[in-house]
Amino acid sequence: MYTQISSFIQIRIIYAATILFLVALSVFTFIQLKNLTEAYIQINHTHQTTQLLQNVLTDILQSEDCKRGFLLSGDSLELRKRNLALNNLSKEYHALGHLIIDNPKQQDNLNVLTILINEKLASVFNMPLQLKKSFLSADTKQNTLFGVNKMDKVIAQIELMIAFEATFLLHIQGNYNQLSFITPLFMIVFFLGAIIILWASYLKLINALSVSEVLQDKLKIENEGKENLAAELVIANIELAFQVEEKGNRAAELIIANKTLHYESNAKEYRAAELVIANKELAFQVEEKECRAAELVIANKTLHYESSEKEDRAAELIDANKELAFQVREKENRAAELVTANAELAFQIGEKEKRELELINSNKELQSFAQIASHDLQEPLRKIQMFTSRIRDKDYTNLSDYGQKYFEIIEDAAERMQVLIQDLIAYAQTNDEERAFEETDLNVILKEVIEELSDAISEKGATVKLGNLCNAYIIPFQFHQLITNLISNSLKFAKQVLPCQITICSCVENGNNNVNKRLLAKRKYCHITYSDNGIGFEEIYNEKVFEIFQRLHGSGEYKGTGIGLAIVKKIVDNHKGMIKAFGKPNEGVTFDIYLPTK
Amino acid sequence: MNSYYKTLNILLADDDENDRMIFREALEESKMNTLVVSVNDGAALMEYLLKDDTQLPTLLFLDLNMPLKSGMDCLKEIKSVAKLKNIVIAIYSTSSSEKDIEQTFFCGANVYMKKPNDFGKLKELLNKIVTSVNVYSDPPFNIANFLLKL
Numbered sequence: 001m002y003t004q005i006s007s008f009i010q011i012r013i014i015y016a017a018t019i020l021f022l023v024a025l026s027v028f029t030f031i032q033l034k035n036l037t038e039a040y041i042q043i044n045h046t047h048q049t050t051q052l053l054q055n056v057l058t059d060i061l062q063s064e065d066c067k068r069g070f071l072l073s074g075d076s077l078e079l080r081k082r083n084l085a086l087n088n089l090s091k092e093y094h095a096l097g098h099l100i101i102d103n104p105k106q107q108d109n110l111n112v113l114t115i116l117i118n119e120k121l122a123s124v125f126n127m128p129l130q131l132k133k134s135f136l137s138a139d140t141k142q143n144t145l146f147g148v149n150k151m152d153k154v155i156a157q158i159e160l161m162i163a164f165e166a167t168f169l170l171h172i173q174g175n176y177n178q179l180s181f182i183t184p185l186f187m188i189v190f191f192l193g194a195i196i197i198l199w200a201s202y203l204k205l206i207n208a209l210s211v212s213e214v215l216q217d218k219l220k221i222e223n224e225g226k227e228n229l230a231a232e233l234v235i236a237n238i239e240l241a242f243q244v245e246e247k248g249n250r251a252a253e254l255i256i257a258n259k260t261l262h263y264e265s266n267a268k269e270y271r272a273a274e275l276v277i278a279n280k281e282l283a284f285q286v287e288e289k290e291c292r293a294a295e296l297v298i299a300n301k302t303l304h305y306e307s308s309e310k311e312d313r314a315a316e317l318i319d320a321n322k323e324l325a326f327q328v329r330e331k332e333n334r335a336a337e338l339v340t341a342n343a344e345l346a347f348q349i350g351e352k353e354k355r356e357l358e359l360i361n362s363n364k365e366l367q368s369f370a371q372i373a374s375h376d377l378q379e380p381l382r383k384i385q386m387f388t389s390r391i392r393d394k395d396y397t398n399l400s401d402y403g404q405k406y407f408e409i410i411e412d413a414a415e416r417m418q419v420l421i422q423d424l425i426a427y428a429q430t431n432d433e434e435r436a437f438e439e440t441d442l443n444v445i446l447k448e449v450i451e452e453l454s455d456a457i458s459e460k461g462a463t464v465k466l467g468n469l470c471n472a473y474i475i476p477f478q479f480h481q482l483i484t485n486l487i488s489n490s491l492k493f494a495k496q497v498l499p500c501q502i503t504i505c506s507c508v509e510n511g512n513n514n515v516n517k518r519l520l521a522k523r524k525y526c527h528i529t530y531s532d533n534g535i536g537f538e539e540i541y542n543e544k545v546f547e548i549f550q551r552l553h554g555s556g557e558y559k560g561t562g563i564g565l566a567i568v569k570k571i572v573d574n575h576k577g578m579i580k581a582f583g584k585p586n587e588g589v590t591f592d593i594y595l596p597t598k
Numbered sequence: 599m600n601s602y603y604k605t606l607n608i609l610l611a612d613d614d615e616n617d618r619m620i621f622r623e624a625l626e627e628s629k630m631n632t633l634v635v636s637v638n639d640g641a642a643l644m645e646y647l648l649k650d651d652t653q654l655p656t657l658l659f660l661d662l663n664m665p666l667k668s669g670m671d672c673l674k675e676i677k678s679v680a681k682l683k684n685i686v687i688a689i690y691s692t693s694s695s696e697k698d699i700e701q702t703f704f705c706g707a708n709v710y711m712k713k714p715n716d717f718g719k720l721k722e723l724l725n726k727i728v729t730s731v732n733v734y735s736d737p738p739f740n741i742a743n744f745l746l747k748l
Contacts, residue, residue, distance in 0.1 A: 375663070375693060379692055382713060382715050385716065386714075386715060386716065389715070393717060393718070418715070
C-alpha cells in the first residue's frame with residue numbers, strides 16, 4: 001500500500017515537472033523568437049535607412065546631373081528628368097524622416113542634411129533659362145562652384161549617416177548572431193529534458209502497472225483458492241456430519257453389542273458354573289445310581305405298597321386342582337371388583353369436582369340470597385313492623401290483656417326476624433368482600449372495637465383486659481367484625497352475679513402439631529387467646545358452637561340468632577387460620593385463634 | 599306553623615299501596631300544609647310530569663324499585679328535562695345499599711330516605727324534609743347529609 005501511494009506521488013511529481021518544463025520552454029521560446037524578430041526588424045530598418053540615404057544621394061546627384069545636362073544640351077527633357085528626381089527626393093526624404101523618428105542622433109544629422117540639401121537644391125534651381133546667353137556667364141560659374149561645394153557637404157553628411165547606421169547595424173548584427181546561436185541550443189536542451197522526464201514517467205507507469213497486474217493476478221488466484229477451500233469445507237462439513245452420525249450409530253451399536261457381550265459372558269459363566277455343578281451332580285448320580293440299584297431292589301418291594309398309596313394321592317391331587325381352579329376364579333372376580341372399584345373412585349373424584357362446583361355455585365347463591373334477604377325479605381318485615389307500630393300508637397289500649405300480650409310477642413318476633421336478616425346478610429357478605437390483607441397492629445383494631453362497644457360494655461359493667469399483643473397479617477375490617485362478635489357474645493353470656501371480664505392477648509409462635517393437626521410445624525402463627533368468665537358451655541359443644549343457627553340456649557333466656565360465631569369461624573377460615581373453643585360450664589370460654597403470619 | 603307557608607305540592611311515586619297509604623297518613627298527622635298526589639309506577643310518573651296541564655310538584659318522593667320504569671331511570675329522565683330540573687327529589691326506598699345511595703346522588707337527587715320500620719320515625723323524617731324545602735328555596739342538601747338519618 002505504501003509503495004503504491006509513493007509511486008502515485010512520484011508519477012504526479014514527474015508530470016508536474018514535465019508541465020512546468022514545457023511551460024518554461026514555451027515562454028523561453030516565445031521570448032527568444034520575439035527578440036530575434038525585433039533584431040530582424042531593426043536590421044531591416046537599418047538597411048532601409050541606408051538604402052534611402054543612398055537613394056537621396058542618387059536623386060540629388062541625378063538632379064545635378066540633369067541640370068548640367070540641360071545647361072549643356074538645352075534639352076527640356078533633362079529639366080523634366082530633374083523635376084522627376086526632385087519629386088522622388090521629396091518622397092524619399094519624407095520616408096527617411098519617418099524611419100529615423102526613434103533615433104534622436106540621426107534626427108539631428110537629418111536636420112543638418114536638410115539644411116545642406118536645401119542649400120544645394122537652391123543652386124540647382126538657380127540657373128538661366130536662356131542657355132546660350134548665360135552658359136558662360138560668371139554668375140553661372142559661381143553658382144556651379146557653389147553647387148559643387150554644397151554637393152560635397154551633402155555627400156559627406158549622408159556618408160556620415162550611413163556610417164552611423166553601419167555601426168548600429170554591426171551592433172544589432174552581433175546581438176542577432178548571438179540569439180540565433182543560443183535559441184536552438186536552449187530548445188534542444190529543453191526538449192531533451194522533457195523527453196527524459198517523460199521517459200522516466202513512462203518507465204514509472206509501466207512499473208506500477210506491472211506491479212498492480214501481478215497483485216491482481218495474486219488476488220484472483222487467492223480468491224479462487226478461497227472458493228475452492230469454501231467448497232471443500234462444505235463438503236468436509238457434510239462428511240463430518242455424516243461421520244458424526246455414523247459414529248453415533250456405531251456407538252449405539254457398540255452399546256448394544258457390549259450389553260449383548262456382557263449378557264453372553266454372564267450366560268457363559270453361568271453355564272460354566274452349571275457345568276461344574278452338573279459334573280459334580282453326575283459323579284453324585286453315578287454313586288446314587290449304585291445306591292438306587294440297591295434300593296430298587298428294596299423299592300420294588302415297596303412299590304406294590306406305594307402304588308396303592310399313589311392312587312390315594314392322585315385322588316387328593318384332583319381335589320387340590322379343583323380347589324386351585326376355584327381360587328383362580330376367585331382372583332379373577334376380585335380383579336373385576338377392583339376394576340369396578342377404580343371406576344367407582346374415578347366417578348367419586350368426578351363427583352367431588354362436581355360438588356366443588358356446586359359449592360362455588362351455592363356460595364354464589366348465598367350471595368344472591370343475601371341480596372334477596374336484604375331487599376325482598378326485609379320488605380314484608382318492614383311492613384309488619386310499620387303497621388304494628390301503627391297499632392301500638394293508635395289501638396294498643398283498645399286491645400284486651402291477652403291481645404296486648406300476643407301483640408308484644410308479634411313485635412318481639414318481628415324484631416328478632418330483623419336482627420336475623422341483618423346477621424344473615426353480614427354472614428353472606430364475609431365472602432363477598434375483597435380480601436385485602438394488611439400487616440396490622442392488633443392493639444389498634446381491639447381499641448377501635450372496644451370504643452364502638454363502649455356503651456354496651458359499661459352497661460354490663462364489663463372490663464376488657466388487653467395483654468401482650470403482636471402484629472397480625474389480616475383483613476382489617478373482617479377481623480374487626482370477628483372481635484366485635486366475640487365481645488358481643490361475652491357480654492350476652494355474662495354471669496348475672498359476676499361482672500364480665502374479658503382477656504385478650506397474642507404472640508407469634510411456631511405451629512405445633514400436638515395442639516392441632518392442621519397447624520404446620522414449619523410455619524409461624526399469630527396465636528390469639530381470648531377468654532371470658534361467662535356462663536360457658538359443656539365441652540361437647542366445643543365444635544358445635546361454630547355451626548350456623550346453632551344456639552345452646554332458648555330464645556327466652558338469651559337473645560341471639562346463632563350466626564355470630566359462624567361468622568367468626570368463617571372469617572378465621574378466610575384467613576386460612578384455625579379457631580378452637582374450650583368451654584367450661586359456669587367458668588367461661590376460651591378461644592384459641594391461630595392466624596398464619598406473612 | 600302551617601299558615602306561614604303556602605301549600606307545598608308533593609308528588610309520591612311508589613308502587614306499594616300500603617306505603618302510599620302510610621305516607622299520606624304520616625303527612626296528615628304531622629299537620630303540615632301539603633298536597634299529596636301519587637302515581638303507581640315509573641311510567642305513570644313520567645307521563646304525569648310531562649303532561650302540559652300538570653301542576654308541577656315542588657317535592658318528589660321517588661321509590662327506586664318500581665315496575666315499568668325504575669326510579670333510577672325516572673331520575674335521569676327528570677334531570678334531562680329543562681322544566682322538571684328544579685323539582686326537589688327525595689329518594690324513598692327500602693334499599694340502603696351504598697351503590698344505590700352513591701348513584702342517585704351523582705344523578706342529581708337531593709336527599710335519600712330509607713323507608714323506616716317505624717311510623718314515628720317516618721313522620722320525623724318527612725317533617726325534616728318538608729321543612730327544609732319550605733325554609734330554603736335551595737335546600738341545603740349535600741353529600742354529607744344526603745342520606746337522611748335521625
